[in-house]
Amino acid sequence: MIHAAPPAWSLLAYLISGICFILALRGLSSPATSRTGNRLGMFGMALAVITTLLLRAPVPEGAFLPDPSPEDVKTLLMIMGAIALGGAIGLVTARRIQMTDMPQLVAAFHSLVGLAAVLVGWAAYLNPEAFGIVGADGAINPVSRLEMGLGIAIGAITFSGSVIAFLKLAGKMSGAPIMLPMRHVINLGILAAIIGLTGYFMLDQSLWVIAVVTALAFLIGFLLIIPIGGADMPVVVSMLNSYSGWAAAAMGFTLHNTAMIITGALVGSSGAILSYIMCKAMNRSFISVIAGGFGAESGGAAAAKTDRPWKRGSAEDAAFLLGEAEQVIIIPGYGMAVAQAQHVLREMADKLKEKGVRVKYAIHPVAGRMPGHMNVLLAEANVPYEDVFELEDINSEFAQTDVAFIIGANDVVNPAAKTDKSSPIYGMPVFDVDKAKTIMFIKRSMGGVGYAGVDNDVFYMDQTMMLLADAKKMVEEIVKALQH
Amino acid sequence: MDFISILSIFVMACFVGYYVVWSVTPALHTPLMAVTNAISSVIVVGALISGATAGSDWARWLGLGAVVLASVNIFGGFAVTERMLAMYKKKERKS
Numbered sequence: 053m054i055h056a057a058p059p060a061w062s063l064l065a066y067l068i069s070g071i072c073f074i075l076a077l078r079g080l081s082s083p084a085t086s087r088t089g090n091r092l093g094m095f096g097m098a099l100a101v102i103t104t105l106l107l108r109a110p111v112p113e114g115a116f117l118p119d120p121s122p123e124d125v126k127t128l129l130m131i132m133g134a135i136a137l138g139g140a141i142g143l144v145t146a147r148r149i150q151m152t153d154m155p156q157l158v159a160a161f162h163s164l165v166g167l168a169a170v171l172v173g174w175a176a177y178l179n180p181e182a183f184g185i186v187g188a189d190g191a192i193n194p195v196s197r198l199e200m201g202l203g204i205a206i207g208a209i210t211f212s213g214s215v216i217a218f219l220k221l222a223g224k225m226s227g228a229p230i231m232l233p234m235r236h237v238i239n240l241g242i243l244a245a246i247i248g249l250t251g252y253f254m255l256d257q258s259l260w261v262i263a264v265v266t267a268l269a270f271l272i273g274f275l276l277i278i279p280i281g282g283a284d285m286p287v288v289v290s291m292l293n294s295y296s297g298w299a300a301a302a303m304g305f306t307l308h309n310t311a312m313i314i315t316g317a318l319v320g321s322s323g324a325i326l327s328y329i330m331c332k333a334m335n336r337s338f339i340s341v342i343a344g345g346f347g348a349e350s351g352g353a354a355a356a357k358t359d360r361p362w363k364r365g366s367a368e369d370a371a372f373l374l375g376e377a378e379q380v381i382i383i384p385g386y387g388m389a390v391a392q393a394q395h396v397l398r399e400m401a402d403k404l405k406e407k408g409v410r411v412k413y414a415i416h417p418v419a420g421r422m423p424g425h426m427n428v429l430l431a432e433a434n435v436p437y438e439d440v441f442e443l444e445d446i447n448s449e450f451a452q453t454d455v456a457f458i459i460g461a462n463d464v465v466n467p468a469a470k471t472d473k474s475s476p477i478y479g480m481p482v483f484d485v486d487k488a489k490t491i492m493f494i495k496r497s498m499g500g501v502g503y504a505g506v507d508n509d510v511f512y513m514d515q516t517m518m519l520l521a522d523a524k525k526m527v528e529e530i531v532k533a534l535q536h
Numbered sequence: 537m538d539f540i541s542i543l544s545i546f547v548m549a550c551f552v553g554y555y556v557v558w559s560v561t562p563a564l565h566t567p568l569m570a571v572t573n574a575i576s577s578v579i580v581v582g583a584l585i586s587g588a589t590a591g592s593d594w595a596r597w598l599g600l601g602a603v604v605l606a607s608v609n610i611f612g613g614f615a616v617t618e619r620m621l622a623m624y625k626k627k628e629r630k631s
Contacts, residue, residue, distance in 0.1 A: 066581075069578070070549070073575045073578070074552055074553075074556060076571055076575065077553075077556045077557060077560065077568065077571070077572070078556050078559070080560045080561070080564045080567060080568050080571070081559045081560055081561060082561060083561075083563070083564065083621070083624035083625065086564060086567065086621045086624065087618070087621045087622070087625060089571075090567075090571060090614065090617050090618055090621055093571055093574065093575055093614060093617075094614050096575070097574070097575065097577075097578065097580075097610055097614070100578055100580075100581055101580060101581070101584065104580075104581045104584045104585060105584060105588070108584070108585070108588040108589070123590075127587075127588050128588075130587070130600060131584060131587050131588060131600070131603060134587065134600045134601075134603040134604045134607065135603060135604075135607045136607075137604050137607070138603065138604040138605065138606065138607025138608040138609075138610075138611065139607045139608070139610070139611040140611075141607075141608045141612070142607060142608040142609065142610065142611035142612030142613070142615065143611045143612065143615050145608070145612050145616075146611070146612045146613075146615035146616035146619060147615065147619070149616065151620075154566055154570075154616075154620075157612075157616065158566075158569050158570060158573060161570075161573045161608075161609050161612060161613055162573060164577075164605045164606070164608055164609050165573065165576050165577055165579065165605075165606070165609055167602075167605055168577070168579050168580070168583060168602040168605040168606045168609075169579055171583070171598045171599070171601050171602035171605070172579055172582035172583050172586065172598075172599070172602050174595075174598050175582075175583075175586035175592075175594075175595040175596075175598040175599045175602070176582070176586065176595075178592045178594050178595040178598070179586060179589060179591045179592035179594075179595035179596075181589075181591055182585055182586055182589035182591055182595065183582075183585060183586070195539055289569070290569070293569055293572060293573065296573070296576045297572065297576050299576075299579075300576045300577075300578060300579045301546060303579055303582050304542075304546075305539075305542055305546070306582075307581065307582050307585070308537045308542060309581055309582070310545060311578050311581065312578050312579065312581055312582070313542060313545050313546050313549060314545065314549040314552075315575050315576060315578045316546075316549075316576065317546050317547075317549030317550040317552075317553050318549060318552070318553040318556070318557075318572070318575070319553075319572040319573075319575065319576040320550070320553070321550050321553030321554050321557055322553060322557045322568060322569075322572045323569075323572070325554065325557045325558060326557075326565060326568070326569070329562075415562075415563075417562065422565075422566060422569060423562070423565035423566065423568075423569065424562060424563060424564060424565030424566035424567070424568070424569075425566055427562070427563040427564070427565070427566065428566045428567070428620055428623070431563075431620070431623040431624050432623050434623075437563065437624060440563060442562055
C-alpha cells in the first residue's frame, strides 16, 4: 500500500460530515428542529462511510472510476455483510426497545463504541501500514503509539464500565454499591500503571505493553463502576457517554481524521456537561460520585423511623380532591417508569383538564436513570411539551397549588435536603411540595425509602395523603373514580 | 496533517461542543445521549480502513468485527433517536 496524502476531496468530505454532526446536536435545542438535525447526522455518517470506502478503492492512472480486482470485490462484500449484520441488529433493537428501558440501551450502545475503539486500536497496532502511521525507521510513530494506547485504554474502560452499568440498570445485577476493601488504593495503582505503561509504549512497541494496558483498562472500568449505586446512574451513564467520545477522538488523532476528531470532541464535551448538570442537581461533587458507595447504608436506619403517624388515602379520596383542585402539579420519578404508569397518568391528567383543573408536570434533572428520562416517557404518553416544566421554572408555584401529586419520586421532594445538614442529600435542590395545600404520595409501601436511603418528612405531614399501591394500579383506580 | 493542526481542530471542536450542548433543551437530554452515541460510532471509519486493507489477517478480522459493532450503534442509535423525536413531534401537531 502506498501512502500518499489523502486527496483533498476526502478531507473536505470528512469536514462536512463533522459539521453535520455539530448541526445534529444543534438541532436538539428545540423539538421542532430536532428531527432535521437527526437526519443531518445520518447524512454525515453515510458521507463518512462512503468516503472511506471510495478512498480504499484503487483508481487506475488516468481513469475516473475505480477498477476493482476480484479480491477487492470480495473485501467490499465482506464489509457490506458486516454493516448489514450490525445494522439489522441495531434496527431491530431500536424498534423493539421499551422507552422505560432506554438507560440500559444507551449503556449497551456505549459499551459497543468502547469495544469498537479497542478493536480498531489493536488493528492499527497489528497493521500500522494501513493507517499510514509508520515512521522512516519501520516502527510506528511514537506519537501515534501514544494516541493508540490512549484510545485503546479509554475504549476498554468505556466497554467494561458500560457493561456493568448495563447490568445494574437492567436489573441483572444488584443496583447496590459493591465495596471492595482498599478499592481507592487499588484503583489509583491500576490507573497509574495504565498511564505509565502507555508512556512506556512510546519507547517500546512490544506486544506485551499494549496487551497489559488493554487488560488493566478493562479491569479498571469494571472496578470503577461496581461501587456506584443506582441513584448515581445518571452521572455514570453521562460519564461513559463522555468516555466513548474521548475514545473516538483518540482514534481520530491516530488516523488523522477530522470527522472522528470533531465528533469525539463533541461527544466528549456533551457527556462531560451532562455529568456536570447531574452532579449539580444532586449537590454532589463529581469525585464523590466516582468514589462511589452512595446509598450503601440504605434500609435499616430509615425503616426504624416509620412509626410516626401518617395518613392513608384511597383512590376515591384522591379523585375527589384532585377533581376539586384548581392546579395540580405532577412529580414523576423512576417508580413511574418501573410501573409503566405514564400512559394512565396522562389519561388522569386529561380527565382532570376536562373538569377545568390546570395540570402541570414538574421534572427534576435527576429523575429517572438518565438525563431527560422522564421527559421521554411523558412524550411517549403524548403529554404536551408545554405542560412539562423544569425544577427552577415551577418551584415557586407550589404555594398556589392545590395538589402536589408525587408518583414514583422520593428524594427529589425530601425537605431534609433544605433543612437537615446531616442528611446525605443536604443541599440538593428539591421541589417545595410542602407548600402545596395537599400532597398525594403514591408509594408501594411505607417500608421502603428513596435511593439515598433517607427517611422523608413529607410522609408524615398533616396535608399528606399516602396512596399505598402499585403506581399504575392506583392511577387507574383514580381515573375510574373520576368518571363518576 | 501534522499534530498541531489536528490538535487545533480538536480544541476548537471541544469549544463548539461546549456551547452547542449547553443550548440543548433538558427535555431532549435522552435523545442527545442516543444521538451522540450514534455519531461517536464514526469510529467505523477506522474499522473500515483496517477491514479493507490487506497485510495482516488479524487486523482485518478485528476491523470487520469493529464494523459490525459500530454498525449496530449507528443504525440503532439514529433509529432510536428518530423514534424518540417522533414522540415529541406527535404532540405538537395535536395541541
